[in-house]
Amino acid sequence: MTQTVLEIAELQLHFFTDRGVVKAVDGVSLEVGRGEVVGLVGESGCGKSVTSLAIMGLIPQPPGEVVAGSIQFEGVDLTKISQKELRKIRGDQVAMIFQEPMTSLNPLFTVGNQLMEVVRIHRKVSKSEARKQALKMLQQVGISREGILDDYPHQLSGGMRQRVMIAMAMMLNPKLLIADEPTTALDVTIQAQILDLMKNLNKEFGTSILFITHDLGVVAEMCDRIVVMYAGQVVEQTDRFRLFRNPKHPYTQGLMNSIPKIEDKRERLYSIPGQVPNPHQMPKGCRFAPRCEYVMDICRVNSPDLLAVEEGHLSRCFLHQEVKEVAATST
Amino acid sequence: MLLQVHNLRKTFPIRGGLLGKKTGEITAVDDVSFYVKKGETLGLVGESGCGKSTTGRAILRLHEPTSGQIEFEGKSLLALSEEEMRKARRDLQMVFQDPFASLNPRQKVMDILEEPLIVHGMGNGKERKEQVQELLHLVGLNQSHAMRYPHQFSGGQRQRIGIARALSTKPKLIVADEPVSALDVSIQSQVLNLMADLQEKFELTYLFIAHDLSVVKHISDRVGVMYLGRLVELADRDELYERPLHPYTQALLSAVPVPDPDFQKQRIILSGDVPSPANPPKGCAFHPRCPHVMDICKEVRPEFADQGGGHFSACHL
Amino acid sequence: GGKDPNAGSGKSKTLIYGRGADSVGLDPSQQTDGESLKVTKQVLDTLVDYKDDSTEVVPGLAEKWEKSKDGLTWTFHLKQGVKFHDGTPFNAEAVVFNFERWMDKKNPYHKGDYPYYGYMFGGFKGDPGHVMKAVTAVDANTVKFELAKPQGPFLNNLAMSSFGIGSPEAIKKDPEGVKFNQSPVGTGPFKFVEWKKNDSITLAKNPDYYEKGLPKMDKVIFKSIPDNAARFTALKSGDIDMMDGLNPDDAKLVEADKKLQLKLRPGMNVGYLALNTTKKPFDKPEVRQAINLATNKKGIIESFFAGYAKPAINPMPDVVWGFNKETQDYEYNLEKAKSLLEKAGYPNGFDVEFYAMTEPRPYMPNGKKVAEFMQEDLKKIGINAKIVTYDWQTYKDRVGKGEHQMALYGWTGDNGDPDNFLYVLLDKDNTRTPDAGNVAFYKNDALHDTLIKAQQSTDQKARTDLYQKAQEIIKKDAPWVPLVHATVPEAARAEITGWIPHPTGSDKLLNVSIGK
């Protein structure tokens, strides 16, 4: 890839709660290139949303805090700049779509009002101009009914609302669009519509997208590159072909195997034993060790690093590191 | 033939106007007929709000059906008195979508599991306690879990408790209303496996409601597809997935994202949203979104008929 | 706030009189409450009046009068040239009109109730006890009253504010009998101007008042401030010029404050503890005497009257003629009380309900506290008193029905006649329920004979002797614990002159002025 738009390095994000510190994000690094769609997958609670909120500077503070690491957006470290500067970037250069289209729009203001607001925050334009832009953007996302600007969110269906959210995010043609599970709340047929739309927008405007989801099917369809997270850490990262054909990390493998494939027959599914660790008491060593089938002694003591297994394929597992060592000596 | 449903219909009143008069109706389930054979799993899929849950609940008379016939083991359930129905529920159990919401947060697992036994007068105190232990074991939980409260479990464990509760009265039919939708993939498979195991062990019959087509395909013997309160297609699993007849089923199947980057197929992207069940379109309910819509579809409601080999479909095509 | 009191309203001299409650109505003949009469006293004059500081009768609208030997005919000669506030002349016709209106239930203007008339003159036209046979105009300025039977306190009665003469024209304009009650028209020193309910009543100087140069103020405003403490605050901060209903304890503060002056209203009243002689254990005179002995009147007066009261020995105060100076009061002696109780058969005392009023009355500013005070002493002689309170209406209702065992009660004299105390409060005639006046339900035939004899006599000397005897009888039987004759402390700003609090509670504000 030619250029990176976003580069997160060793991000550490902690929540200081009554019950102790939750290391919700523990050393996450990832990057998104220009025009690239990067998928961020992982089970519920693994830190996907928190990571994306950190980019936007929207971590509830307190209790949350970015303790270490950097988030470079177009060469600017978003963790270092002031709220005011961040506000200028937010909504303009980096935009975000949230999971719940039902609750992410303010119920007391019309759709038009909320759409135009984005423009008027960042550009000095007249109301009518903003209105025009809003309408244009709505057309882009496939809503051509003009009256919709005066509708209130509750008058729209879930799919429509999510389109409005997308329109809102795309209003100022951002360089980076963060989509946090944008289709989870929608039906399959509607989801297909929305995914289709996002793909088109990506192609048409060249917007980079950080696509967060837990649905591997969606990832396979949408993303160029995929980052897999487990318990606040990135465990694997590579392009989608390699990931699906040749997953390296035992967690990724397990994940893939537990999905009932639509073409598969009625047999026992693979299941990863146990459950996601309690964020308050992360296991020592590798965080996946308690559930891992290939667990070794070292896994319970040391935590592995995220290292390249091969060119463009990172994994956080001692198995591969051994392999690498072997490989190194054999050559 | 364990369960037979004929022309089931369930409407909900819309209230409003002066003194809360009824001003309209939502037809949540409209003229649905199907049967479930003993020991099989019938999957029911469809988009949100199409009436899957209502169908499930109407069968258990948790929502009193507006009209229709429900025969369970040849007896009409709707003819039962309230007390008889209460007793009959021993054989008809339910697993809910949200494993947290469906467990009383103030009861210990022990009590949750014991209560159905008490209600149906099964066993004495000691026997019941033993049975609870057995149930726990069956769903992969252990003795120490009995004294905990639901919130002290993970989602997957809670759903196991829900399943254990449904099993406690040794029912013949279990209506599972999206039992895995709230769970993560890695946990989902644990629960699906458990359900499959239990079915085998106790010769259970499932009416399995879900919106995830791959899950339904995985677990079901036959699959029904619902749209806007109606059953639009019903067939054996493989038949349905390989040879969908109804355009809606086709679109649905094509829309499912497949976790395989190599998998390429032509998506049928439907336009528009699911209409409101309060005023469904005339004729075929699917016609406003149907890529193959014909004039007749706008006027005449297609018959839900056997297209051969037990493959039912409701389409003019 | 202490702003210029006359700011924004020209330079007129305004007096603000702060008081505890609003008037009920301003037609004095229909009202009985002090707050109403306090105002009407300024607006409507009576035929005869009381002296400024006592209940001695002096001329009012009538310059002079004579009575026939048998005491049955009274002739009044009216002042001339007096005009009502509406400009109509005051004359004998007007007096007759007023009396006809009050006494004749069939009179078209007899609307509503005329309680004091009925009470003072033995009912209405046609009633057996009605005293007034006829009221006639002899000529334009002479009125003749013919009585059915002689009435000792007749003149004193006529002097009551309730019998203020109103303008017949104004009354005739108000056939429903509503308006006059809201905006009375009389001949008094002040004219009615405005009434803001529960807030203030404004009166303005009557420029045509028959006494030249009076009244001294241009305006008088009666302002209701229900809370005693708030009223005192208002006085201190200059929002009002004078006030009644001073907390006795605050009197000390007033005396210490150079900007204020203390006024003492002589009390023609008695506060007492009625012991229900029909109920156990008060049917035994010893018990009643014991309670008398257990009462620390001095303590009560110190604590709740700040010293501004006289201990009551007889049922009537010494300002009323006929008071028996010889009577010996029971001393405060708990031992003796206890032994009397023993003698009466209650060596261990008894349990009793002690009714106490909560609304402040002139004779009892804080009944509940007095009861609480006595409760302690009673406990010491073994009597376990449980204090019971009701709101004033219920209280009167229950006490009038005789439901109490012992009850704090009191009386303010109307006309300064002993009969108005002794007969009304202690004769067996007045023990009829449900509205007994004699709430000790004390029945003594000897006393009854004495009182009736005194009532029918018109000889002052003979009456005095009879009343003295009556007081002795009462003292011995002890149906009451007479507690106090309260002097009511009131306060004004230091610059106020010419205010003389009257024993009846209604003061003529004729001579009041600010500064010299």
Place this chain on the structure above:
Amino acid sequence: MSAHIQPVPFTKPEPPISPEKEIVESPFRDFVRAFLRHRSAVIGSVIVLSFLLIAILAPFITSYEYTARSQALLQAPSVDHWFGTDEMGRDLFTRVIYGTRISLWVGLFAISGSIIVGSLLGLIAGFYGGWRDTMISRIFDILLAFPSILLAIAIVAMLGRSLSNALLAIAIINIPTFGRLMRSRVLSVKSEDYILAARAMGMKNRRILFHHILPNCWTPIMVQGTLGFATAVIEAAALGFLGLGAQPPEPEWGTMLADARQYIQLAPWTMIFPGVAVALTVLGFNLLGDGLRDIFDPRMKQ
């Protein structure tokens, strides 16, 4: 070279979930922990407990009797009389201390009365709906639309002035608060899945009502009860202030305030201490109630 891990075979037996070693806590222990962490709940309960102790230990805290008169009338606070004396020379500290008993009593009885009656009505209205609901809701509307203090005054006037009648009046005017709360709570609990589950289990209405609905309704009632306790204390003081509450010589705070009102110039302490006592007690219950609400409020839970 290819040491790829092969996808795991599907037939692998499922390992049972390992028994967890973490200590299992009862909801009560959970509650206690949350409670101890909540500042205002702790402060509130400390205040409330102190008043409770004061009420119980009153005779040991002070050496005076609350009715005992002395010669020292209206004395300013001193070593002998910490809060000064009143117009009868009674020790104010003692009276304030004993007043605690009355106020707590008032709160307890009035509020438990309205909780019992209100909840019962609310439960019936919410659970059965229909005409019962309509009727009970109307009753609540009526009681709520009544100017409550006037209603209380009228009730006391009707029944006579005494502490117990004041209690009754306060209980009556607070019924709709609890009734409506209970009703709305029942309505929301009723539509929970676990109630549906209970019905699907074949449980009888009565069992559902008492085993499933009721236990899930009491937390907001408890919170409201604590706050209502505070209100009741103030209401009792207001009635006492009007002379409608406790009768002498009971040292009820509102009555004391009413009596002290006339000494505000002369002896402000007679006014200040009972007032502060009321405010402090009420504050304690309010803090506690607030704290409980936060602790029980699921939205506040992380």
Place this chain on the structure above:
Amino acid sequence: MISYIIRRLIMLIPVLIGMSIITFSVVHAIPGDPARTIVGDKATPAQIQEIRENLGLDKPAYIQYFTYVKDILQGDLGTSLITKQEISKEIKPFLAATTELAVVAMLIAVFFGVNLGILSAWKQNSWFDYTAMLIALIGVSMPIFWLGLMEQWFFAQELDLLPSNGRLDPRMEFDAITNFYSIDAIIQGNWYAFQDVLLHLILPAVALGTIPMAIIARMTRSSMLEVMRSDYIRTARAKGLGEFWVIYKHTLKNAFIPVLTVVGLQLGLLLGGAVLTETIFSWPGVGRYIFDAINARNYPVIQSGILILATIFVLINLIVDLLYAWVDPRIQYGKGE
């Protein structure tokens, strides 16, 4: 909408009927009767009996009740037994006085309460938040009569800053037209009086407004906090909206809905619950009027007074419900609820 209003008004009927029955029975169950008040402390039993008969108090209770209801239905609120004035006329200035006081108290309460709540929520867990909320808590913990007395003592007497009681300096020439003195002063262009009216309002309004203020502040805070956690506020922030607008545009409007309920409920309560404040500040209001009527057993005044207050209470809450629909487009009355 209209049909919703009509429906609500129809629902008012059973409430008012129930209310009148309860009031009637309670009031008539109070011992004593108005005849005694009318004749005063002294009267002969015969006189009292006669007055009772004149007032119809000797008739059975149900007949009295039906007579009363019949009159009400004909729009006749009855006549005060004591003053003989028509209640509908007599009560007007009292109602106006209380309404003026309650509205001003409410304005104070809303202004300070809402802003305090907003700032507290915004600066959650700061010392400002703690102090503000402690003050609010103390506010709800104080008996208002005590607060009123303290206020009066301190501001009127010790500092002599503000008038201690009444609605207006009685020396002032002033015509009560609407009986809302502030409005009357404006109508008459009497600015001096206007200023005086406002000064007189301050102490009682603060006393009366303290509890609602505290309640509103707490309510605003918690509801702000809840809204601030919501997804759409996150959206607003994600757009790059400034903090001020996030708070005052997006959050406040949403947070205000529950506050509105409190405002309506409290305003209703203030109208009928101002007895003590009215007594302390000599405010010639309706609470005091009914209170006096209870003491005098002035049956028609008690009944009609309470009925009027209750009606106003219900109407205020109806208005609040309608305001909801205005603030919140999701609420549509008259359609399926």
